[in-house]
Amino acid sequence: xxxxxxxxxxxxxxxxDSLKRFRRALRKADQQALDDLLAAARQHLxxxxxxxxxxxxxxxxxxxxxxxxKEVMRLRTMVESxxxx
Amino acid sequence: xxxxxxxxxxxxxxxxxxAIWLIGEDGKRYQFLQPFPLxxxxxxxxxxxxxxxRFLSRQDKPPMLSRTERRDLxxxxxxxxxxxxxxxxxxxxxxxxxxxxxFPDLDYYDVDLNLALRYSARYQTFxxxxxxxxxxxRQIKAVTPLETPWEMxxxxxxxxxxxxxxxxxxxxxxxxxxxxxxxxASYTLPLDPARPLLMDLNAILKQYDxxxxxxxxxxxxxxxxxxxxxxxxxxxxxxxxxxxxxVAILDERSYFSYGQIVYRxxxxxxxxxxxxxxxxxxxxxxxxxxxxxxxxxxxRLPVQTSARVSPGTGISSMQIITALQQGILVPWRKQxxxxxxxxxxxxxxxxxxxxxxxxVGVHENVAELDFVSxxxxxxxxFNISPETAGETAGxxxxxxxxxxxxxxxxxxxxxxxxxxxxxxxTRIRTLSKWDIRLxxxxxxxxxxxxxxxxxxxxxxxKNARFGRIEAHEAVTAYGREALLRAKExxxxxxxxxxxxxxxxxxxxxxxxxxxxxxxxxxxxIIGNTRLPIVLEGVYRWIAFLPSRQDQRVPVPNRYFGVFQxxxxxxxxxxxxxxxxAQFISRAQMEILEILARAQNAxxxxxxxxxxxxxxxxxxxDLKAGRIPLEDLIISxxxxxxxxxxxxxxxxxxxxxxxxxTGKQVKPGQRVRFLLTRGLPGVHAWDSQVPLxxxxxxxxxxxxxxxxxxxxxxxxxxxxxxxxFQASLFK
Amino acid sequence: MDILPALAxxxxxxxxxxxxxxxAWLMEPMASLAERGPIQVxxxxxxxxxxxxxxxxxxxxxDPTPVLRQVFVSRSFTCHQLAACLSLVTSRPLPLIVLDxxxxxxxxxxxxxxxxxxxxxxxxxxxxISRTGPILxxxxxxxxxxxxxxxxxxxxxQTELKPLPATLPLFQDR
Numbered sequence: 001x002x003x004x005x006x007x008x009x010x011x012x013x014x015x016x017d018s019l020k021r022f023r024r025a026l027r028k029a030d031q032q033a034l035d036d037l038l039a040a041a042r043q044h045l046x047x048x049x050x051x052x053x054x055x056x057x058x059x060x061x062x063x064x065x066x067x068x069x070k071e072v073m074r075l076r077t078m079v080e081s082x083x084x085x
Numbered sequence: 086x087x088x089x090x091x092x093x094x095x096x097x098x099x100x101x102x103x104a105i106w107l108i109g110e111d112g113k114r115y116q117f118l119q120p121f122p123l124x125x126x127x128x129x130x131x132x133x134x135x136x137x138x139r140f141l142s143r144q145d146k147p148p149m150l151s152r153t154e155r156r157d158l159x160x161x162x163x164x165x166x167x168x169x170x171x172x173x174x175x176x177x178x179x180x181x182x183x184x185x186x187x188f189p190d191l192d193y194y195d196v197d198l199n200l201a202l203r204y205s206a207r208y209q210t211f212x213x214x215x216x217x218x219x220x221x222x223r224q225i226k227a228v229t230p231l232e233t234p235w236e237m238x239x240x241x242x243x244x245x246x247x248x249x250x251x252x253x254x255x256x257x258x259x260x261x262x263x264x265x266x267x268x269x270a271s272y273t274l275p276l277d278p279a280r281p282l283l284m285d286l287n288a289i290l291k292q293y294d295x296x297x298x299x300x301x302x303x304x305x306x307x308x309x310x311x312x313x314x315x316x317x318x319x320x321x322x323x324x325x326x327x328x329x330x331x332v333a334i335l336d337e338r339s340y341f342s343y344g345q346i347v348y349r350x351x352x353x354x355x356x357x358x359x360x361x362x363x364x365x366x367x368x369x370x371x372x373x374x375x376x377x378x379x380x381x382x383x384x385r386l387p388v389q390t391s392a393r394v395s396p397g398t399g400i401s402s403m404q405i406i407t408a409l410q411q412g413i414l415v416p417w418r419k420q421x422x423x424x425x426x427x428x429x430x431x432x433x434x435x436x437x438x439x440x441x442x443x444x445v446g447v448h449e450n451v452a453e454l455d456f457v458s459x460x461x462x463x464x465x466x467f468n469i470s471p472e473t474a475g476e477t478a479g480x481x482x483x484x485x486x487x488x489x490x491x492x493x494x495x496x497x498x499x500x501x502x503x504x505x506x507x508x509x510x511t512r513i514r515t516l517s518k519w520d521i522r523l524x525x526x527x528x529x530x531x532x533x534x535x536x537x538x539x540x541x542x543x544x545x546x547k548n549a550r551f552g553r554i555e556a557h558e559a560v561t562a563y564g565r566e567a568l569l570r571a572k573e574x575x576x577x578x579x580x581x582x583x584x585x586x587x588x589x590x591x592x593x594x595x596x597x598x599x600x601x602x603x604x605x606x607x608x609x610i611i612g613n614t615r616l617p618i619v620l621e622g623v624y625r626w627i628a629f630l631p632s633r634q635d636q637r638v639p640v641p642n643r644y645f646g647v648f649q650x651x652x653x654x655x656x657x658x659x660x661x662x663x664x665x666a667q668f669i670s671r672a673q674m675e676i677l678e679i680l681a682r683a684q685n686a687x688x689x690x691x692x693x694x695x696x697x698x699x700x701x702x703x704x705x706d707l708k709a710g711r712i713p714l715e716d717l718i719i720s721x722x723x724x725x726x727x728x729x730x731x732x733x734x735x736x737x738x739x740x741x742x743x744x745x746t747g748k749q750v751k752p753g754q755r756v757r758f759l760l761t762r763g764l765p766g767v768h769a770w771d772s773q774v775p776l777x778x779x780x781x782x783x784x785x786x787x788x789x790x791x792x793x794x795x796x797x798x799x800x801x802x803x804x805x806x807x808x809f810q811a812s813l814f815k
Numbered sequence: 816m817d818i819l820p821a822l823a824x825x826x827x828x829x830x831x832x833x834x835x836x837x838x839a840w841l842m843e844p845m846a847s848l849a850e851r852g853p854i855q856v857x858x859x860x861x862x863x864x865x866x867x868x869x870x871x872x873x874x875x876x877x878d879p880t881p882v883l884r885q886v887f888v889s890r891s892f893t894c895h896q897l898a899a900c901l902s903l904v905t906s907r908p909l910p911l912i913v914l915d916x917x918x919x920x921x922x923x924x925x926x927x928x929x930x931x932x933x934x935x936x937x938x939x940x941x942x943x944i945s946r947t948g949p950i951l952x953x954x955x956x957x958x959x960x961x962x963x964x965x966x967x968x969x970x971x972x973q974t975e976l977k978p979l980p981a982t983l984p985l986f987q988d989r
Contacts, residue, residue, distance in 0.1 A: 004861050004890055005435040011866050039637035046441040046585070050565060052433045054869035054879040189932055340924070422896040422903065425855065428865045428886040547892035548924075554890065 008049030011056045012042065040067035088115065088218045089231075091242040092210050093296065094357055094387060095201045096330075097174040103200060104327060105225060106357050107218065108242040108296065116327060116357060117218070119225040121204065123177045126155060126166040126414060127184065129191035134167050137188050141169065141180070148180055155194070156413045158472045158494060158551060159421045166194070166414070174200060194414035202402055205385035206409035209233070212381040212388050213241060234382040235501045237508055238522075241378065247295035251276070255306040256748075256771045263307075267293050279314035283322060286311070290323045296358060298324070299374075303362035304393075305337075308353040326357030339752040346724055347395075348753025354389045366392040368535055375528035383502055383536070396539035397546065400498075403536075404551050407498040416550050423554050424475065434478060434558040438587030439565045442639035443629035447686045447800050448583055450598040451591050451646070453621040454575075454607065456567065458506065458534075459588035460541040461499045462616055463563045470495040471544070471553035478555075481562040484570075484614065494551060499540060506533040507617070564588065567614045574609035584629060586641060591627070598623060622648040626686040628800035630657070633792075636799070645797065647681040659793040663755075666786070668716040672703045673793045680797070689801055700794055707786055710778065717786060718770050720757045723750060735760075739769040746772045760785050818844050821970050822910060822949035827941060829968035834955045838862045838914055840974060841953065845912060846871035846882070853885040853909050857900055860915025863888055894919040894933045901940040908948040913941075917954045917961060934960050938967050 006014070016038055023031055044063035051059050090109035098104035102121035109115055127137055134152075141147055151168040169184070171177045181196055205211055210230045219227040232239055247267040251260030262273040263282065267289060274282050289295070300307050312332075315322045324332055335352040350365045363369045366377065369392070381391035384399040385406055391399070408415050426434070456462065463469060467479070467486040470493020479487050487493070492500070509530045516523045543549050545557030564587065571590055572582050580592040597603060600620055610618050627646025632638040643657030653674075659665040660673040676696050683689045706712055721736035727744070730737045739758035740750040748771065750756060757770035760782040768776050795803075818841075821828045832838075845868055848854050856863060868886065869879035887909075891897035897919050904911060916937075920930050941950060954964055965971055 003435055003437065004858065004863055005432055005865055039635060042638050043442050046439055049436060050439060054432060054883055055873055056866060418895050419893065420895045420899045422891055422900040423889045425887040425889045427884045428868060428888055429880060429883040431888055432865050
């Protein structure tokens with residue numbers, strides 16, 4: 001009988017598609033940064049699907065923030081270990 | 086007379102009821118008849134049932150009518166029904182058509198059931214069951230099975246097998262000879278002239294009297310060809326042991342299944358004897374005859390039918406048996422709809438299994454843990470069934486079973502199958518590779534696997550008699566909870582979870598590399614889920630691959646790795662796809678076999694020179710024309726009728742070429758072709774039109790090869806440029 | 816297309832849509848209806864996209880969660896199920912939307928006479944339900960039974976043809 005609610009991947013692609021105009025108007029370097037954020041959000045599609053929020057964009061944005069924070073933590077660790085040397 | 090033997094065949098025998106064939110313990114083949122009245126039921130408002138009673142009583146040959154109560158699975162208590170009983174299948178069909186067209190408002194049950202299933206439900210028999218029979222002349226008076234389908238080891242009767250095979254693939258070239266093998270005899274005969282061939286076949290059928298005729302292309306080419314020869318020569322071929330019957334020919338068809346178009350070739354069935362076409366028998370490659378016999382035993386479908394039907398039909402038959410044995414009505418038309426739920430509930434429930442995005446890259450000492458038959462296990466363990474899971478969403482977050490005084494229809498049906506599969510799998514692990522039981526055990530376990538894999542999808546199938554979308558959703562909800570608990574159990578023991586996929590997880594832990602190291606995780610998962618989970622193995626190294634289009638994006642089911650015993654496991658890359666040319670699959674596997682020698686991820690780059698050498702050789706082989714054409718064939722399914730293509734796919738273009746040579750191609754069929762330069766870009770392999778070798782599109786094959794190689798080498802840090810540089814592909 | 820004014824108790828309203836169209840256009844009116852009170856939706860063609868509906872509700876500045884709790888959905892995958900589903904529809908005066916009503920009647924594995932019989936049963940039931948609440952049916956043009964369906968509806972709305980969105984690219988171009 002099949003699925004009716006779009007899969008979380010499809011829902012993500014729809015949200016990504018809705019950003020087309022915004023992306024187009026960005027400078028090229030900023031477009032690449034946006035693409036990085038979108039790719040980051042894709043790391044966490046399964047939890048987004050499981051969370052089953054009516055507005056999945058909220059979880060995609062949270063996923064982007066999560067990856068950004070991980071990157072900050074990674075850089076912090078790197079800087080701190082360099083400072084110690 | 087008392088007789089003991091194996092039940093061989095059962096089918097309708099007109100007014101005689103059922104024809105039953107037995108292979109006696111004495112080695113003789115017996116045919117018996119047994120009156121076997123058939124009953125279907127009508128339900129509805131009492132005044133309408135009274136009208137029906139009057140209508141049926143006035144018929145020329147009025148059926149026997151009764152009033153009783155039976156259970157409809159989708160209603161809370163038993164319902165009053167009218168039983169309409171006749172002596173044979175044809176009469177049932179006739180009276181049902183009249184009844185249904187005059188009383189379309191009533192609900193009907195137990196209408197279109199295979200006679201073999203009805204018989205099995207009544208007497209607990211099944212194909213190849215050892216039984217005691219009491220007979221009087223040609224009539225069976227009593228039948229007592231001496232075993233159940235769930236025995237681990239049952240003796241098979243000594244079957245006589247005749248093998249017939251044309252000397253070439255008739256799709257590709259006209260066969261000239263027929264290869265014949267039976268007992269110790271093995272020879273070939275020309276297909277033309279027909280007369281000596283037909284006489285020889287009849288002689289074998291008479292003297293050797295095979296139980297099974299095993300063919301290749303029997304359904305779709307050989308039998309129709311032999312029938313034509315027989316008609317033209319006016320020499321009947323005595324395929325049926327039961328001469329009162331005509332050979333049954335079922336038409337080919339294409340139909341939708343799970344969003345894909347599937348093609349089923351024509352079928353040729355005998356009476357009193359089996360015909361199995363290994364090319365038209367589903368999953369024959371996976372489990373051969375042992376698997377077919379096992380499928381027939383557990384589904385109770387006749388062997389010829391079992392060999393050809395989908396696992397979905399097999400599961401449906403098992404459910405019907407359970408229903409008939411429990412006095413549950415089998416609906417003629419599936420009507421049960423979905424209960425109204427809120428849109429918010431729909432978002433929560435209409436999800437599939439949990440499919441994570443893996444941590445892309447190469448990892449070492451990774452354990453793969455898999456729940457054993459997870460979905461069927463959930464159905465049995467938590468009593469998920471159409472009649473239990475229809476009213477509430479259950480309590481997946483606490484993994485609490487659906488309430489019920491007795492197990493539901495689906496759990497009851499699956500439980501013995503699951504148990505037998507687990508026992509077989511356990512035994513297989515203990516057998517050495519020379520043990521004669523190994524092949525049969527593996528074949529039977531594979532047959533069970535396909536039935537079990539299908540039962541979940543079947544629960545949600547729109548035409549399944551006992552399907553229910555709520556039950557289907559409940560299974561995924563419980564599955565998601567079980568997998569999350571598994572993740573939590575692993576992380577609770579400081580494992581890194583690399584990937585989760587519906588019923589399996591891949592984990593690693595610093596310092597752990599032996600199977601024994603992961604036992605605490607297994608124990609924790611079993612404790613938290615109460616579901617069986619096993620360690621599939623520990624990988625020396627495994628690579629989870631990113632998307633081809635964007636390497637930052639992980640892809641769930643694309644990986645390859647090597648277990649500690651050297652076995653390679655590959656998913657989602659070209660070597661696993663049916664539409665990849667053999668040459669490319671093989672090249673990819675050869676690269677993997679080289680890399681598999683690495684004992685850990687650090688050693689992998691050491692093998693790159695060997696890999697590069699292999700790539701150079703294969704590339705030169707391709708350019709020099711040393712690759713056999715058969716190894717360049719691409720095989721793709723035709724997804725729709727040819728007219729339905731706006732932009733024809735390569736398969737559609739090849740199908741068009743076949744049609745121009747007079748061949749028929751149906752949606753769902755696979756079309757084989759080679760890639761050529763220019764338009765139309767393909768050459769249909771089976772068109773029998775000679776190929777101009779210069780037209781082969783070597784650059785395109787080279788491109789496909791490069792893509793396949795990149796899929797394997799990219800995780801090792803090699804860029805496309807490094808792989809495709811000119812020196813590698815000279 | 817503004818369908819809300821067309822909906823009224825006692826009226827069977829049909830929106831004929833181009834076969835290539837989806838139901839995205841219906842999300843705004845459905846959201847507006849659901850914000851006023853409970854509605855029932857029968858999905859005959861596997862079209863119901865709760866995310867799009869939630870977005871439309873969110874676009875009105877409302878929290879989608881309580882509104883979605885007022886939207887009662889049942890999916891029908893065969894014409895038999897559709898007929899059975901209609902018999903379950905509450906007789907309360909709730910708006911009823913039937914998406915792609917004719918989809919399941921296109922299944923040729925069900926004999927034509929049986930599909931015709933079930934179609935008539937469904938029509939009769941829809942008429943009954945329309946006495947207590949407004950009904951909107953959507954159906955694709957040029958499908959089996961569209962003629963008899965249109966003849967039995969009180970108001971017919973034709974949607975303007977809009978091309979479907981281009982196939983979503985999987986990844987952005989670099």
